[in-house]
Amino acid sequence: MKRFYYVFLLLVVSMFLFTSCALQEIEIKADPTLQVPIAKESITMYDxxxxxxxxxxxxxxxxxxATVTHKSDNPLTYGVDLKIFDGQEILDEIAPGQSDFSSVPAGPYDLVTSDASLTLVSLGGTTFGPLEEISLTSLPATLVVTGISDPSYVTIEATLSTSSTSTLISSGEEFNLGPLFNEYSKIYLEEMTITFNSSLSPDDSPTIKLLVDIPFEFTITEDLELYTNKDEVGDEDIFGRSGEDSDDLSDILDGIESFKLHMDYDNTTGLHLKMEVQGWDVEKNQPTESEPVTREITVGEGKTVEFDLTGFIEDMKNTVPFNLVFTVKLPPSEYSLNMDGSLDLSLWLDLDTDLAIPITSRAQ
Structure with a gap:
């Protein structure tokens, strides 16, 4: 956005040079429409x-x-490989003193009971950066046993729970961890039973894991702020005004009848966005009195949106230093994050002015 400031400042300064000269005899009225390219930007999903x-x-x-790995960009998906018990921990629980599983008789054994449940996942306070506590659509998960020659030799049954709900799961069967995860509290391993369906060899050492896929397909129910430039505004006026020249430049601003910002864009992010433009009182570090202007940024290519900032003109004149704050929001809906996408912008300014420029010829 810096080029926007520089172009507009150049425009205002050039107008100021005309009006600040002591030339009074000829007054030329102009009613131009100025269209000024501002900037081109490409915002990736990683931004x-x-x-x-x-x-x-x-x-x-x-x-x-747990080990977290990146699995896909579209939709953005992570995999979690969570070790619950390794072979030695299982032996210590069901057959203390045994060196391997070959001497463990077939049958069921309790690894976890309800009076001594374990915390499996702790989600209290977990947020995903600007996405916060989103409601994930589905988290495919599977309880697996590794480290044995034949998976059918061992079966695991377990109960996972939160403070309000519970789910019974079995090894090798996929289930949806989403309802438990979306509570954003603790997920407990309430109970777990291991059943040996056959004798194991001395080389077998079963490890129990929970494998979870976390695709970022989600629902939000209120606006979610993804980006704002509030912390980047700085201390300067958008027009480069200081106290001693603010009145002169405010007179020039009187000649501006409309002030519009246009944005041509390609949005391949898969996200239906909203952009808000707000006048900003730099000295007080707060919004000006004018209402922010918000426009939708729909998904697609070759799109155009217009921000009519004419209502900001009075605030521009009366607030020194004045600046603009841009905020990108995600409105309530269902989403799937495509990290391969981007938001490509081309910004240009449209000014309608009604200027009276006094000019004097030199005396002979």
Missing amino acids: LVDTEDIVISLSESFGED
Whole structure:
């Protein structure tokens, strides 16, 4: 947006040079429409969504026994490999003192009971950067047993629960972890039973894992702010005004009848966005009195949207220093994050002016 400031400043300064001269005899009236290209920008999904925050949040939630891997960009998907019990931990629980599983009789054994449940996932306070606590559509998960020659030799049954609901799961059968995950609290391993359907060899050492796919397909029910430039506005006026020249430049602003910002764009992010433009009082670090202007940025290519900022003109004149704050929001809907997409913008300014420029010829 800096080029916007520079172009507009150049326009205002050039107008100021005409009007500040002591020339009074001839007055030329002009009613031009100025269309000024401002900038071209390409905003990737990685600019809007911090995937590093997502990985950190998942790693902290599933704990140190989990490995988080990136699996797909469309939709953005992460995989979690969570070790629950390794072979030695299972032996210590069901057959203390045994060196391997060959001497463990076939049959069921309790690994976890309801009076000593374990915290499996801790989601309290978990947020995915600007996405916050989104409601994920589905989290396919499977309880698996590795480290044995034949998976049919061992069967696991378990109960996962939160403070309000529970789910019975079995090894090798996919289930949806989403309803438990979306509570954003703790997920407990309430009970777990391991059943040996056949004798194991000395080389077998079963490890119990929970494998989870986390595709970022989700629903939100209120506006979600993805980006704002509030912290980047700085201390300067958008027109470069200072206290001593603000009155002169405000007189020039009187000649502006309309002030519009146009944006041509290609939106391949898969996200239906909203952009809000707000006048900003830099000194008070707060919005000006004019209402913000919001427009929709729909999905597709070759699109155009117009922001009519004419209502900002009085605030521009009366507030020094004055600036603009841009905010990108995600409105309520269902979404699927396509990290291969981008938002390509071309911004241009449309000014309608009614100027009276005094000019004097030199005395002979």
